[in-house]
Amino acid sequence: MDFLTIVQILDSSIRLATPLLLACLAGLFSERAGVFDIGLEGKMLVAAFFSAAIAATTGSVWLGLLAGVAASLVFAAIHGLASITFRGDQLISGVALNFLAAGTTVLIAQDWFAQGARTPALTGAARFAPIDLPFADALSGIPLLGPLYAQALSGHTILVYVGLLAVPATWYVLFRTRFGLRLRAVGENPGAVDTAGVSVIRLRYAAVLICGLLCGLAGAYLATGLAAGFTQDMTAGRGFIALAALIFAKWRPWYALWACLLFGFLQAVSNRYSTIDLWIVEIPNAFVIALPYILTVVILAGFVGRATPPRAGGVPYVKER
């Protein structure tokens, strides 16, 4: 394996990690506030469809992005309504929203474009263009680091950098602001937050909507950055890998970055090689694909570091009377 191959794999790792990262941070906000969300997949899927559909019809990727985020926010609001206002089961609501996304995207795609559950291929301004980071050309001559910077890190679309910047932003919001402190408290002990006179309902809605926003970005990136258009079920389990990454990262933003990069790397490797020859053992592709899930189960089992979810996660808050 030569150096160029490594650079190419890293480049595609970053690209594949981005939707995972955005969705993972989305889940982070929601779950830190005590609202479990297994509907990340569904929100990404509707966002992917609406961003591609609107980008295809208007020719503007930015309008597409807005539409994608709006669709994801609607789904987030339904999840909020079910799990916060009506105190329903958060897991069941997530399952329902995943199905709703899978069904409606196909239905609307067929109705609007009649091309068999896909949008027309996006070209030109309907897609996000790659951005060259400053000095990428000048620095590419430097051995080792130069190509890494110029080819692996530079030349992605804007949402990739948004995703990377969302990590420190999430960390800052959650751990350095009053809103973040309250948000984390609401996921651990909502009763205490309520006693302090802060609205549990409002905080949880805020978290769920931030989750919707980030899932919207993730979905829009899938359809307008990573691919050129929407295809049926294009999220292909990424929402669940993001969920796995969230547990793997123990609900922490910086760990989430590394977890998503790792899972993105695994996807990049499995896309490139059908089997991996490690001198004596041959690792089948299926194993590499399953590795994120296996790793998550191992982490969950608590054999390698314990992952403790927010304490009030999954429990609707009922104010004492």
Place this chain on the structure above:
Amino acid sequence: MEKLPRWADIALVPILNLLLALIVSGIVVALIGQNPFEAMRIMVDGAVGSTYGWGYTLFYATNFIFTGLAVAVAFHAKLFNIGGEGQAQFGSLGVALVCLAVPWPHWTLALPAAILGGALFGAGWAAIPAYLQARRGSHIVITTIMFNFIASALLVYLLVGILKAPGMAPETARFPEGAYLPTARDIFAVIGVDFGYSPLNVTFLVALLAAWLVWLLLWRTRLGYEIRAFGHSEPAALYAGISPFRITMLAMLISGALAGLMAINAVMGEQQRLLQDNVLGAGFVGIAVALMGRSHPVGVLLAAILFGALYQGGAELEFETSVPRDMVVVIQALVILFTGALDGMTRSPLERVFLRFGRRAPEPGAPAE
């Protein structure tokens, strides 16, 4: 004090929720430019208008009875088994191995063996998440989701590798003819009735038997009582000397075994070979079925037939109009949403109505609550 009378709890609320789901589905159909009433007519007619339609409806229903019972048994122990999909996939591996291992002379011999294989493999796939939940406190929802993906990767691996039959497609060889199950057409032909061609087979009877056994288990045995007690209140169950580890394990093993049995219908009854994906989302439909059926075997049975009709009707809808069969997925999503997650939306206004009008005149002699 019970806020709702029993009949309202087990019939009125689910029916109202189902109606809401159907109304919203109708709006969706109208939005994509079709007449919802016409769509409804096509679906009903396609599902139950002929023996052919009934055959497919009950064939799908058979799958959903198994997966629905699987989810329901776990629900009784307050475990959300979202891994029916993976357990059914792994169960299909068990069924296929049994069918391929022996040149079966007759289906009456092959069926019990395949039942054992499917149940064992399904239960086996549920065992690890169950153990991790019971002993290490790993959230069963997440582990079972992960196990769904692992099962599908494993099956892909086996079907392009060791189990692959010669040829292009990643599938096993066909099962020996002695492992073919008699279809409804064969059975009805014996008594001289012409039943339309469909994959409906003798597994439907196995599903009915399974529903009865689940009822027997939950309401007529000690273990069932313990499962339900554990589901109602873990501290109370612990106080009564019920081991949480044992109940979690047993409930999940039974749940996994039931999900695994689905493969009898799909793999042995229809495809007669192992494909990469033979569950096709039935594991998830089981969630909707168990929610609609209030986790009671009779409810599961009715809900499974309803969903079977939806699936068959959806296929007809695609055939006759431009509405894709994914419409069924939307309806299914709305049913889960309204009966599962938004239950409180219909329940609490109803409770208010019943509290206001229902309890004006308490029966004489009724004990004070």
